[in-house]
Amino acid sequence: MTTADTTGTSTTADTTAENSTRGYYVTQGKAFDRDMNYIDDRITRDGRDGWPVEAGRYRLIAARACPWANRTLISRRLLGLEDVLSVGMPGPTHDMRSWTFDLDEGGVDPVLGYERLQQAYFARFPYYPRGITVPAVVDVPSKAVVTNDFQRITLDFATEWTEFHREGAPDLYPxxxxxxxxxxxxxxxxxxxxxxxxxxxxxxxxxxxxxxxxxxxxxxxxxxxxxxxxxxxxxxxxxxxxxxxxxxxxxxxxxxxxxxxxxxxxxxxxxxxxxxxxxxxxxxxxxxxxxxxxxxxxxxxxxxxxxxxxxxxxxxxxxxxxxxxxxxxxxxxxxxxxxxxxxxxxxxxxxxxxxxxxxxxx
Structure with missing residues (x-):
């Protein structure tokens, strides 16, 4: 397996990620099988995975086009986390390598300085073998991905980020x-x-x-x-x-x-x-x-x-x-x-x- 650099240049190391990121494909004669393996680190009050809840430290990357990302945008709004968790929004289309920040001025995320979400994944995992997916939460100081576990992100918004919930926020996970x-x-x-x-x-x-x-x-x-x-x-x-x-x-x-x-x-x-x-x-x-x-x-x-x-x-x-x-x-x-x-x-x-x-x- 060859290496892949952190600038977004694709090589054979991220072939699997390319295919997954480009979009799902119909495979003749086979049923659809979603890869459910995600980066399962969590951002918690006690920081037990090394990622404590902190205002301003993290950036949510969530394309409006994606239903899995859409749920994180909804949760963030309902709980009032906008001022403590910034958001970056890739455009609705992407190539085989990654979601891109083509909606931002110059095609660069203004906080991370990246053209591609792929760069945040490679900053932590240079040989990341799976799809470059949204939603993803990125650690701003290191500009490295923390998690893309869409099943867990919103639950943690509801239960671990309570210190920063707005007044009148609903209890989404009673x-x-x-x-x-x-x-x-x-x-x-x-x-x-x-x-x-x-x-x-x-x-x-x-x-x-x-x-x-x-x-x-x-x-x-x-x-x-x-x-x-x-x-x-x-x-x-x-x-x-x-x-x-x-x-x-x-x-x-x-x-x-x-x-x-x-x-x-x-x-x-x-x-x-x-x-x-x-x-x-x-x-x-x-x-x-x-x-x-x-x-x-x-x-x-x-x-x-x-x-x-x-x-x-x-x-x-x-x-x-x-x-x-x-x-x-x-x-x-x-x-x-x-x-x-x-x-x-x-x-x-x-x-x-x-x-x-x-x-x-x-």
Whole structure:
């Protein structure tokens, strides 16, 4: 294995990372299998992994296009961590090597001084063998990646960063419900969040039909569940809602057509659709969503699924701003003593042209 330098120049050392980073590929005759091995270091109050919680020390790298990164942007907003945890946002597309900071002036992250997220990974692991993924948390002093464990990052935001939570922040991971939340999150990961990818990247008709059936069985269960309470766990939002929303908000614009998950649109399922509208209109959720970046990412990067790289103009997303019916249920959105977050930081406001009333030209 040859070496790879830390400037972002690719050599054979990061061939695996290149293939993973470019986007998932359809393998003829094989089912989709996501690599779930991530850097599992944690940033904690006691710093037991060598990474203590500190204001200003870390930078969250989270592309708006990515659903796994989207959940970290939502959690950071809801908990009010903006002033203690800065954010870098790569653009919606990337090459085989890495996500790039092409939205920043000069194509360089203003805090890390990197053109590519790959450089933060190589600063710690010169031979890092897996995908250069978002979300990732980077240690600013060393400019080296700390973790990319998307399953753990938001849980630690909720439980380890409490010293810096805003006044009125919701308890997204209430102790009394953790066991049930964990079970639901695990089920949703395999059947819904990753389920859409299993459908979209199925390498055979048999694999596609099996995963299609499992995905819609799960969505039907969620439709039924959301017929009894406003949110997944009851009257208040929790980590479970933070994890489901990024998949649902991408469903009709991307997964329905691009991934062939097309039994029906989400908009035709009353509980799921009104739940999605409800969360989209809730501060901290919809204000993290950039539909132009989302569609650009999926339809442009996945060349094996969409070789022309043509990005569709539809669907019409303006109904997301229409009234929903979720207030028919018992509601305590922010929990006892909680309150909605303030407006996003000026530098983090989504381009109005990328929001539902404008993205389809209306």
């Amino acid at each position: 102790e009394a419900q953790r066991e049930e939340i964990d079970a639901l999150n695990k089920w949703m990961l395999h059947r819904v969040n990753n389920g859409v990818y299993k459908v979209g990247f199925a390498g055979s008709q048999e694999d596609y039909e099996r995963e299609f059936a499992l995905l819609w069985e799960a969505l039907d269960e969620l439709e039924e569940r959301l017929g009894t309470s406003r949110y997944l766990m009851g009257p208040s939002i929790t980590e479970a809602d933070v994890r489901l929303f990024p998949t649902l908000i991408r469903f009709d614009p991307v997964y329905h057509g691009h991934f062939k998950a097309n039994r029906q649109t989400l908009a035709s399922m009353p509980n799921l659709w009104n739940y999605t509208k409800d969360l989209f209109q809730t501060p901290g959720f919809g204000d993290t969503v950039d539909f132009v970046q989302i569609k650009r990412h999926y339809y442009y990067v996945h060349e094996d699924i969409n070789p022309t790289q043509v990005v569709p103009l539809g669907p019409d997303l303006s109904p997301l701003m229409e009234a929903h019916d979720r207030d028919r249920f018992e509601t305590d959105t922010w929990g006892p003593g909680g309150a909605a977050p303030e407006a996003p930081l000026a530098a983090e406001v989504v381009d109005p042209a990328h929001t539902p009333l404008h993205v389809t030209g209306r």
